Each structure stands twice: as structure tokens, then as C-alpha cells.
Amino acid sequence: MKTKILKILRNADGFVSGQAICESLGVSRTAVWKVINQLKEEGYEFDAVSNKGYRIVNYPDILTKSEIESQLDKNDIIKKIVFFDETDSTNNRAKKAAEEGEESGTLFITECQTGGRGRRGRNWVSPPGSGIWMTLLIRPDIRPDEASMLTIVAAMAVSSAITKVTKYDAKAILSDEKDISFADNKIEQCKIKWPNDIVLDKKKICGILTEMSAEPEHVNYVVTGIGINVNTTEFADEIKDMASSIFVQTGVRIKRSHVVAQFAHDFTEYFNRFIKTQDLSLLVDDYNKMLINAGKTVRIEERGDAYTAEAYGIDNEGRLIVKVDDTGEEKKIIAGEVSV
Ligand code: BT5
DSSP states (O other): OOOHHHHHHOOOSSOBBHHHHHHHHHHHHHHHHHHHHHHHHHEEEEETTTTTTTEEOOOOOOHHHHHTTTTTTTTOHHHEEESSSSSSHHHHHHHHHHEEEEEEEEEEESSSSSBBBBBOOOOOOOOSEEEEEEEEOOOSSGGGGGGGGHHHHHHHHHHHHHHHHHHHHHHHHHHHHHHHHHHHHHHTTTTETTTTTEEETTTEEEEEEEEEEEEEHHHHHHHEEEESSSSSOOOTTTTTTTBBHHHHHOOOOOOOHHHHHHHHHHHHHHHHHHHHHHTTTTHHHHHHHHHHHTTOOOOEEEEEEEEEEEEEOOOOOSSSEEETTTOOOOOESOOEEEEO
16 A cells, blocks of 8 residues: 555645545545655655645655555566565575565565675675665576576666666756766766676676576576666775766766666566567667677686677677687677676
8 A cells, every 4th residue: 555655646746635545545544644654754755735635745765665666667577576674685585585486577675785696606795775786586488598688688778777767867956057967978878798787987887697497498487686886985895996886977866766667667678579589689789889898899708718809799699799809700709707
């Protein structure tokens, strides 16, 4: 009910009367009043005028179930939010829930991870209050070798969500035209670094970790974990040279839940294009425009081997097409570390 009341208030153009909420949800005055009080405790600020009703004038920067669910659309692939104040890793939570039968379309999200993971056992720094640490569980009807393309789909959705929300929130928050155009110009540099990073001005602001459970011909489930530094201003020593946040780069302090909701909309759009053909043919052009590596020299590390090459873009399977500097040979890279 909290989600429904929040949705009504959020979408209202002005005041909504307590009576109107009661009638549209078929609940008592006391029930509505209780929820409004809970929302106040969570940090929502209301304007309440007798005879007119309620209006939210300030939203807290929180990632609770009702805050995010009240912004989801009916057609979004993400249907349900599971929120933790703190957990080891949302990928672990998602995998455990998947094993226990949790449905496709559930998003696990937390304020703080104590054991956030990157690829190959690397650490993911996930402090409280300023980032988004979330994992989407889906059960797509695809083959195991197609699952890595979901990292590509997710990267596109994250990059586009960050760009849209930052531009939109900049206009709402900043009053100076100069600051708005500074933020707009900066956010244009929000790019994907193949295969799983989002960078802003070459600094890493997001990483993606896709894991799955599969049989030889069939995927049971895929969990896509996404970590985004949103309003972070202090970085642990181990990452301070290469990491940054949306706020540090653009000067815009966006609401984290807006990014999650926009990600839900954009992931739905890109995923629907992917599933139509079960490859990236309907996405490559858009992806390559978001790719920081396109047309650039990259350094590639593959199974102990390191070399430089020129990167062109990805193919329909998500492999990075490069031309090796030393030999002129054209190669398609499946996995590896790429630096710009
Ligand atoms: C990644 O791995 O970039 C995937 C990160 C996925 C994190 C999400 S958060 C929600 C979900 N739950 C999890 O436990 N994980 C997922 P990789 O490409 O291996 O990069 C890891 C490297 O990024 C580390 O070795 C650091 O150098 C750097 N790093 C760690 N924390 C960072 C941060 N907060 N921001 C930027 N870089 C970071």
C-alpha cells in the first residue's frame, strides 16, 4: 500500500486529498495517515493544507522498495524490489533467492555491501549512502553462450539512464545556465568501456558483473550485478586514481532512485531488442556510439599476453573487433582486460 500511495502522490499534479487516496485504494483514512507518517519518518517532506490535502515537496535520496517501485512502469522487466540496509553482496543475495525459486524480474539492492565483488574475485568498494549496489535476476530463454551479451545490454541501459537522469536532474537542481551546460557537456562523456565498465571522462564510475546458473543447453537464471558511484566524494586508496562518481564529474547530486527507475525502463527497451534476435544485431549501432574504445588504440591483456591494437567496435555477439598494431591482424576478442 505504501508503494501505491507514494505513486499517487508522486504522479499528482499538485495536492491530493486524503479522501481521494482512500477512495482510489479502498482503504481507511487512518491507514493513509499512518503511511504518510511513515513516509515522513523516511525523509519525505510534505506540504499539507486543510481542504486540499497532501503534496510531496522534497524526496529523500533513499533506495527503499516503495521509493523505487513507485517509479516503475507496468511494462518494465523489473517487477519487484528487494532492499537491504546492508548485505555482503547483492549478487550473492540474488543467486540464493534464485536457487530458492525467486521470480524473474526481481532487483536486489542495498545501501552498503560488506563483500562486494568484481570479476575474478576482485573487490568492489561499496560504502553506504552514496552509491547504487544492485543485482537484477532474470530467467531468459537463451543459451549459456548468449548470457554474456546481457552485460552489454545492461551497460547500455546504465549509460543511457545516467545520461538522461543527470541531464534532467541538473535542470531541476541547478539554477545557473552555465552550470547546467557544464553538467550537460560533462555527461556527454559518459561512455562504455568494453565490456563491463561505465566511465565518465575516462574514470570508472560503474562496473558490471554477470553470473549465471546453466545446464549445457539452457540457462536457469542470470544475475547481473551493477555498482554505480553516484554521489561518492571520497574514494578508498586502492581505487582513488581510477575511480570517480557522477557527482564529482558533473557537479550534479542526483537522486539514486531516479537512476534505478530509468535503468528499469531502458533495460526493458534494450533487452526486448536483444531477445527478438537473441543477438546484438539490433543494438550494435547504438552500443558502438556509446563505446569509448571505438576508433581508439587500446591495450589488451589476454591470458598473460599483452598487446596494443586499434578497436573498431563490437560485433553481433558482443566481441570487440580490433586490428593488432604489430601484425595488422584483425581479431575478435571474447574476454580480457582492455585499457584506454
Ligand atoms: C567490475 O569488476 O567492475 C564489476 C563490479 C560489479 C559490482 C556490483 S555491485 C552490485 C553487485 N554485487 C557485487 O558483489 N558485485 C556487483 P572488475 O572489472 O573486475 O573491476 C574490479 C576493479 O574495479 C577493482 O579491482 C578495483 O580496481 C575497481 N573498483 C573497485 N571498487 C570500485 C568502485 N566502487 N568504483 C570504481 N572502481 C572500483
